Amino acid sequence: MDKQRTHIISALVLHKPGVLQRVSGLFTRRGFNIENITVGTSEQENMARMTIIARGDEKVLEQITKQLNKLIEVIKVRDLDPENTVKRELCLIKVYTPTERVRSEVIQYANIFRGRIIDVSPESLTIELTGAPDKIEALLDLVRPFGIKEVARTGPTAISRGSKTI
Amino acid sequence: MKGSEAIIKSLKDQGVDVVFGYPGGVLLPLYDVIYSSDLKHILVRHEQCAAHAADGYARASGKAGVCIGTSGPGATNLVTGIATAYMDSSPVVAIAGQVSTPLIGNDAFQEVDTIGMTMPITKHNFQAMHADEIPGMIKSAFYIAESGRPGPVVLDLPKDVQDEEFDFESAPSMELPGYKPTKRGHPLQIKRAAELILHAQKPVILAGGGVILSSSSEELLKLAEITGAPVTTTLMGKGAFPEDHPLSLGMLGMHGKQVANFTVDDCDCLIAVGCRFSDRTTGSIPLFAKNAKIIHIDVDPAEIGKNVDVNVPIVGDARIILQSLIRILSQHKTPAMEANAAWTRHVTKLKNAFIPRLSFDDIPLKPQQTIKEISEAITDDTIVTTDVGQNQMWMAHYFTSKIPRTFLSSGGLGTMGFGFPAAIGAKVAKPETDVVAVCGDGGFLMVCQDLATVKDYDIPVVICVLDNRYLGMVAQWQKLFYNNRISHTKLGEVPDFVKLAESFDIRGEKVEKPGELRETLKDALRSGEPALIDVVIDPDEILPMVPPGRGLTEIVGEYKVEREYSGEIPYKQSSKVEGD
Numbered sequence: 091m092d093k094q095r096t097h098i099i100s101a102l103v104l105h106k107p108g109v110l111q112r113v114s115g116l117f118t119r120r121g122f123n124i125e126n127i128t129v130g131t132s133e134q135e136n137m138a139r140m141t142i143i144a145r146g147d148e149k150v151l152e153q154i155t156k157q158l159n160k161l162i163e164v165i166k167v168r169d170l171d172p173e174n175t176v177k178r179e180l181c182l183i184k185v186y187t188p189t190e191r192v193r194s195e196v197i198q199y200a201n202i203f204r205g206r207i208i209d210v211s212p213e214s215l216t217i218e219l220t221g222a223p224d225k226i227e228a229l230l231d232l233v234r235p236f237g238i239k240e241v242a243r244t245g246p247t248a249i250s251r252g253s254k255t256i
Numbered sequence: 257m258k259g260s261e262a263i264i265k266s267l268k269d270q271g272v273d274v275v276f277g278y279p280g281g282v283l284l285p286l287y288d289v290i291y292s293s294d295l296k297h298i299l300v301r302h303e304q305c306a307a308h309a310a311d312g313y314a315r316a317s318g319k320a321g322v323c324i325g326t327s328g329p330g331a332t333n334l335v336t337g338i339a340t341a342y343m344d345s346s347p348v349v350a351i352a353g354q355v356s357t358p359l360i361g362n363d364a365f366q367e368v369d370t371i372g373m374t375m376p377i378t379k380h381n382f383q384a385m386h387a388d389e390i391p392g393m394i395k396s397a398f399y400i401a402e403s404g405r406p407g408p409v410v411l412d413l414p415k416d417v418q419d420e421e422f423d424f425e426s427a428p429s430m431e432l433p434g435y436k437p438t439k440r441g442h443p444l445q446i447k448r449a450a451e452l453i454l455h456a457q458k459p460v461i462l463a464g465g466g467v468i469l470s471s472s473s474e475e476l477l478k479l480a481e482i483t484g485a486p487v488t489t490t491l492m493g494k495g496a497f498p499e500d501h502p503l504s505l506g507m508l509g510m511h512g513k514q515v516a517n518f519t520v521d522d523c524d525c526l527i528a529v530g531c532r533f534s535d536r537t538t539g540s541i542p543l544f545a546k547n548a549k550i551i552h553i554d555v556d557p558a559e560i561g562k563n564v565d566v567n568v569p570i571v572g573d574a575r576i577i578l579q580s581l582i583r584i585l586s587q588h589k590t591p592a593m594e595a596n597a598a599w600t601r602h603v604t605k606l607k608n609a610f611i612p613r614l615s616f617d618d619i620p621l622k623p624q625q626t627i628k629e630i631s632e633a634i635t636d637d638t639i640v641t642t643d644v645g646q647n648q649m650w651m652a653h654y655f656t657s658k659i660p661r662t663f664l665s666s667g668g669l670g671t672m673g674f675g676f677p678a679a680i681g682a683k684v685a686k687p688e689t690d691v692v693a694v695c696g697d698g699g700f701l702m703v704c705q706d707l708a709t710v711k712d713y714d715i716p717v718v719i720c721v722l723d724n725r726y727l728g729m730v731a732q733w734q735k736l737f738y739n740n741r742i743s744h745t746k747l748g749e750v751p752d753f754v755k756l757a758e759s760f761d762i763r764g765e766k767v768e769k770p771g772e773l774r775e776t777l778k779d780a781l782r783s784g785e786p787a788l789i790d791v792v793i794d795p796d797e798i799l800p801m802v803p804p805g806r807g808l809t810e811i812v813g814e815y816k817v818e819r820e821y822s823g824e825i826p827y828k829q830s831s832k833v834e835g836d
């Protein structure tokens with residue numbers, strides 16, 4: 091048995107309605123274990139880039155890429171080398187900050203992580219943080235004791251290092 | 257031009273001469289154009305039959321078949337036929353009407369999400385939101401359906417889009433930047449395959465439906481003859497290799513020929529061409545061809561390594577790849593055929609020992625005798641379709657198919673009700689060729705309403721209903737694996753199939769004694785009219801089989817063979833030097 095690992099798959103797809111449904115439908119139907127999908131526009135007009143985080147052995151990964159490639163609206167698929175890939179995620183965290191003391195503590199933590207405070211209310215603060223998923227986890231762990239009211243994460247998107255493109 | 261006119265014009269531009277359809281509310285604009293068009297439209301009596309007929313047309317001719325159904329229930333009725341075509345890689349273009357665009361998403365009358373519903377059972381599908389998309393879409397639909405690994409494509413056409421006016425000439429052509437099927441195989445892999453074949457001592461060829469789809473039967477025959485490798489096929493590959501050829505082993509798998517199963521089990525090199533290693537073909541994967549190096553040629557890269565690990569993958573068109581492979585093998589000094597002569601002799605001996613017994617004079621008719629009589633009544637180029645169940649497996653096992661595109665059967669989906677409408681499609685595609693549908697009594701009843709279609713349009717197919725009054729194949733499993741508990745698989749005494757046919761003003765005949773079927777079938781084919789033959793057969797006869805999940809040699813049940821065999825089954829290397 092091959093060993094399981096987390097793969098980062100980057101796919102360039104036509105920017106059309108239904109493409110996400112085709113891709114996610116394919117994954118459910120074929121029983122692929124997908125942790126995350128993000129979609130957004132790409133450098134090319136009419137094209138979107140999907141970043142798919144999936145777990146599995148080499149054989150599963152091979153099937154995922156091949157099946158994705160078969161979709162007519164998928165232009166290119168690449169399994170990114172984790173060593174040579176930058177992976178980033180955006181996270182918005184609304185923290186319960188009832189007192190002055192809590193508020194300044196949370197702001198300090200956010201600063202250490204280079205997060206930004208993007209909204210303040212008498213009882214809460216909202217932090218914007220971008221980073222690798224483990225960095226986000228770390229900040230979440232730190233502020234959790236104060237009471238997290240809401241979290242919204244984009245899931246990771248990724249791009250290979252250097253001048254190479256997929 | 258209106259969208260609806262553009263649909264018909266585009267179909268004709270693609271060379272479509274006939275469509276199988278069933279109208280409805282949202283298709284009124286389209287049918288109004290069909291009314292005054294010279295495009296032939298065949299009104300089926302159930303949309304499932306439209307899809308199967310289009311599929312049968314495609315399988316018989318190699319050209320995409322076209323079916324049409326209205327929105328909602330029309331589209332859902334098409335679904336079984338589309339899924340059938342998808343599983344067997346058959347090029348079908350299915351046109352579904354849709355509610356007008358402003359209504360989409362509102363649960364309008366007869367609205368169903370055709371695109372969402374057919375995504376997993378099509379090669380691709382399109383929804384037109386404007387009429388000017390129609391020409392490009394239809395062109396793309398045919399290109400996608402017929403090229404690479406063929407498959408069905410659905411077009412979802414809302415009513416208001418059919419009514420919309422646009423300028424046909426300036427409509428954008430559709431681009432498919434993400435679709436480029438591979439044709440040529442990788443030269444290095446082809447070289448590696450040739451080396452493997454040259455080093456093998458016990459090579460076997462496994463031919464799938466891809467050989468037929470890529471028209472590479474001639475190349476396959478050549479490959480077999482220069483290597484001396486015996487050839488087995490999948491169900492879909494039946495007809496890819498002449499089964500009366502000395503090197504033919506017949507079908508492999510769960511209901512395969514025992515000589516095929518034993519030989520694949522024994523081989524040291526398996527050359528698989530255009531097949532997808534379905535569980536019905538391989539049996540237990542770890543036991544499958546366990547001593548063999550496997551070469552897999554397929555146009556669909558995703559099929560390679562999906563079910564069976566292979567040693568040499570070659571992606572591309574089977575015909576082009578086989579040609580290159582043959583070129584390399586022919587340049588070699590000692591022909592592979594001579595090197596493998598002893599193996600070829602061994603397999604031939606095994607094959608001759610396992611010749612199935614076909615002649616029985618029992619009443620009710622034995623299925624073997626039934627298939628024998630059908631074979632005797634028809635010519636080599638007759639197109640036979642089968643339904644699903646025992647009738648299908650008897651045909652697959654005992655019928656000798658010699659020509660590509662003459663054995664049409666629902667392999668992947670195993671759709672009961674396929675045989676008769678597929679025969680309609682085949683006959684429409686090949687009016688000069690005899691077409692015989694071999695159906696089960698259960699399966700035929702699922703689609704019998706389309707007797708009206710063959711009557712109305714005078715489509716002279718002959719239906720042989722293998723009448724055992726059982727859902728035979730399921731009953732067989734109940735007998736073998738569920739303690740003989742025949743749960744809901746016994747069919748009653750109705751219908752009277754002869755009267756059923758007669759009620760459609762179609763000739764119906766009942767045959768019960770050996771010899772009758774042959775004569776009645778010959779007669780029916782000669783008459784040039786549609787006919788139904790009710791063949792009363794023995795419900796208790798069981799074809800031996802490999803239980804699901806077992807190895808290919810673990811056959812349960814006894815084959816009835818011409819004579820007993822007491823020799824060795826695995827090939828002994830030493831005999832290679834001495835010969836027989």
Ligand SMILES: Cc1ncc(C[n+]2csc(CCOP(=O)(O)OP(=O)(O)O)c2C)c(N)n1
Nearest residue numbers: 645646647672696697698699726727728729
């Ligand atoms: C649409 C559909 N429903 C159910 C089945 C499951 N099934 C497979 S074979 C079979 C029995 C078929 O009976 P019949 O048509 O009489 O053929 P026989 O096996 O008796 O030759 C059934 C129910 C199927 N393949 N297709």
Ligand SMILES: [Mg+2]
Nearest residue numbers: 696697726728
């Ligand atoms: Mg039956």
